[in-house]
Amino acid sequence: MLFAHDTEVSLAATAALVNTGRGTEGLPDEAALDRFVTEWRWTGERTRDRAELDAVRRLRPRLARLWELSEDDAATLVNALLREAGALPQLVKHDGWDYHLHATSADAPLADRMAVDAGMAFTDVIRTGQLDRLRRCAADDCDNVHVDLSKNRSRRFCGTACANRINVAAYRTRQAARPTAARPTAGPPTAGRTPSG
Ligand SMILES: [Zn+2]
Ligand SMILES: [Zn+2]
Secondary structure (H helix, E strand, C coil): CCCCHHHHHHHHHHHHHHHHCCCCCCCCCHHHHHHHHHHCCCCCCCCCCHHHHHHHHHHHHHHHHHHCCCHHHHHHHHHHHHHHCCCCCEEEEECCEEEEEECCCCCCCHHHHHHHHHHHHHHHHHHCCCHHHEEECCCCCCCCEEECCCCCCCCCCCCHHHHHHHHHHHHHHHHHHCCCCCCCCCCCCCCCCCCCC
16 A cells, blocks of 8 residues: 555546546536545535535636646645645544544534545655646546556546546457457456457
8 A cells, every 4th residue: 555545535526526627527516515525435524505515616627737736836836725725644543543633623514524535645646756647538538537556557437437438448459450350369358248240
């Protein structure tokens, strides 16, 4: 593992939050935010109103800039995120999680907690010189971002949906380019069966 588990979860959650704001709106209403919060196991106080949703949506383009900025500018942004929300790191245990850092209280606004959680995770990324692990999905038709946490820095896609789609398309292209007499020697990398056509 590159980073502590909670840091890796936070990085994935930050990418997921950024991606809700790219392409189709992923947080169209309060119910969608509820699902996101449940999926990423956010705990703490919620107001479940429009203001909470708007604050989370406003946070996304700021976090998205982390994927574009130089190291110095990313550090400045991380410091701003932490400072604006009054971050104060504390070790906590809760809900079955072992000790990890919380830098805001459980009753801070959700968007502030998300900002600080991302900010804390990115302090690890920046101080270990690994900002180059922030990537855009390699699929032409996908605008999503991800954090490549693989050992050999080999992750190219935002998720399995894009990886499968592109790998199967590449396989079909290779098959189409072969002489008709050639037999496929292996199935597509992820589909696990030989296409009939
Ligand atoms: Zn926690
Ligand atoms: Zn993608």
